Amino acid sequence: MPPITEAHVIDSIADALQFVACYHPTDFITAMADAYEREEAPGARNAIAQILTNSRMCALGKRPICQDTGVANVFVKLGVQAATDWKRPLQDIVDDAVRRAYMLDTNPLRASVVRDPFGMRKNTGDNTPAMLHVEMVSGDKLDITVSAKGGGSENKTRFAVLNPSASVADWVIETVQTLGAGWCPPGMLGIGVGGSVDKAMAMAKMSLNDPVDMADLLARGPSNPVEELRCEIYRRVNDLGIGAQGLGGLTTVLDVKVNHYPTHAASLPVALIPNCVATRHVHFTLDGSGAATFDPPDLSLWPEVTLEAAAADARRIDLDALDDATLASLEPGDTLLVSGTLYTGRDAAHKRMVETLDRGEDLPVDLRGRAIYYVGPVDPVGDEVIGPAGPTTSTRMDKFTDRVLGETGLKVMIGKAERGPEGLRAIAKHGAVYMIAVGGAAFLVSKAIKEAQPVAYEDLGMEAIYKLRVKDMPVTLAVDTKGNSIHEIGPNAWRKSA
Structure with missing residues (x-):
């Protein structure tokens, strides 16, 4: 067999990253479809419907499932007898593939990697370097798994060294209750037990690439x-x-994966890594015969879902005519369709706004009586106004919220997942409201955006402030003007007694 070339590796990984950005794994689609059929909670069922609709739209349009197109994780099992002709380190080869995939003109993916984790945190611009894991195994082939891991779920990673007699299950349950919804459930839980600190983390991460088979396991029973x-x-x-x-x-996780390894007699290391609804991975083997190819899922896999019922019951809100009476009338869990002017702003923009206020200067945009959307979109292609534009985790903005609401007159915030105690206090104090868009439905959300133009902080790239015009953008009222949160009310209503 001819050698496995650098070109085989680069072409395969680049194509794989483009593939996983746009296509859910087939087993994940099936599991989500089953969750949709089982779900009884109206809000959750509507969210799953949006996720499945978005997934099918992305498969048809070949556009990213989520605006956070993730850090590239590449797991390589290198056969000790594999013939290669590489002249460079594998990291350099893989980074060439990542660079090509994320900068593809016809489907650019969002570059989210910053070079220096301290200080300026300057974006590398091409999403390199990849997070590369290499293992030497028997055989003469190269087995590669490529996944794209978003920040929302990655940030919810947890690790502990338990007492050897402790219950792993109890620790996981206690931990999941502290994670909130920023990891965008329903998704997967990857768990690594044993080994060392680094081994447990690697096992947890790799387990998320295993097939979704919980339904089969429950049907036959554990062995x-x-x-x-x-x-x-x-x-x-x-x-x-x-x-x-x-x-x-009813459904928070679709599957739970557990990898384990021998460990020190005095230790029980446990790592927990969740995967979100934008679960994205693919596996392939290289043997020297050429680059890997990837076949899109059959469109018949996606179930028939409907968004019309939720839209028919939704209340329409004009973002250009917000008033205190309208905001006070909204209740947690209300389904809304918002239209009008919407500004964007994430962490970097909020930090810069507060620095501007500290200097006693005017902000570059007037937020009085306005709404802001926590989003960092993908670049548009073709005739798109904007690329996939789903929400980011809102708790990262909590430390800025009191200052921004108090000094700008901002009235509405739209993001993802719950607000923390600091954010809830600020919302109630200033009579504002917080709404959520569905994480994992970025392409669907982008279709409600009719105009988009940068208006401030353009040097921040995807974190610049944009002025959007939206039409019937689907959201849910998450926190009312009194600080009451659907993320407390909803789970409390559906929690089962121990």
Whole structure:
């Protein structure tokens, strides 16, 4: 067999990254479809419907499922007898593939990697470097798994070294209750048990690329302690009632994966890494015969879902005519369609706005009586106004909220997941409201954006402030003017007794 060339590796990984950006794995689609059929909570069912609709739209349009197109994770199992002709380190080869995939003109992916984790945190501009994991194995082939991991779920990673007699399941349940909804459930939980600190983390991350098979496991019943642990955690997490997007419901996780390894007698390392509704990965093998190819899922896999019922019951809100009476009339869980002017602003923009206020200067945009959307979109292509534009995790803005609401007159914030205590206090103090868009439905959300133009901080790239004009953008009222939150009300209503 001819050698495995650098070109084989680069072409395969570049194509894989483009592929996973636009297509959910088929087993994940099936599991989400089953969750949709089972779901009884209206808000959660509507969220899953939006996620499935968005997934099919992305498959048809070959556009990213989520605006956070993720850090490139590449897992390589290199056969010790594999013939290669590489002249460079594998990291350099893989980074060439990432660069090509994320800068593709016809479908650019959002570059989210910053070079220096301290200080300026300047974006590398091409999403390199990849997070590369290499393992030497028997054989003469190259097995590669490529995944794209978004920041919202990655940020909810947790690790602990438990007492050897402690319950792993109890620790997982206690931990999941502290994660909130920023990891965009329903998704997966990857768990690594044993080994060392780094080994446990690597096992947890790699487990998220395993097939979704919980339905089969539950049907036949567990046959070993690891399968028993998976089933126990699956049931107990879903009994928490967190539900899709944290709105309260029957399904919080679609599957639980557990990898384990021998460990020190005095230790029980446990790593927990969630994967969001934008679960994206693909596996392929290189043997020297050429680059890998990838076949899109059959469109018949997606179920028939409807968004019309939720839209028919939705209340329309004019963002250009906000008043205190309208805001005070909104209740947590209300389904809304918002239209009008909407500004964007994430972490970097909020930080810069507060620095401007500190200097006693005017902001470059007038936010009085306005709404802001926590989003960093993908670049548009063709005749698109904007690329996929789903929400980012809102708690990152909590430390700025009191200052921005108090000194700008901002009235509406739109983002993803719950607000923390600091954010809730600020919202109630200033009589503002907080709405959520569905994480994992970025392409669907972008279709409600009719105009987009940068108006401030353009040097921040995707974190610049844009002025948007939206029409019937679907959102849910998450926090009312009194500080009451659907992310507390919803799960409490659906939580099952122990």
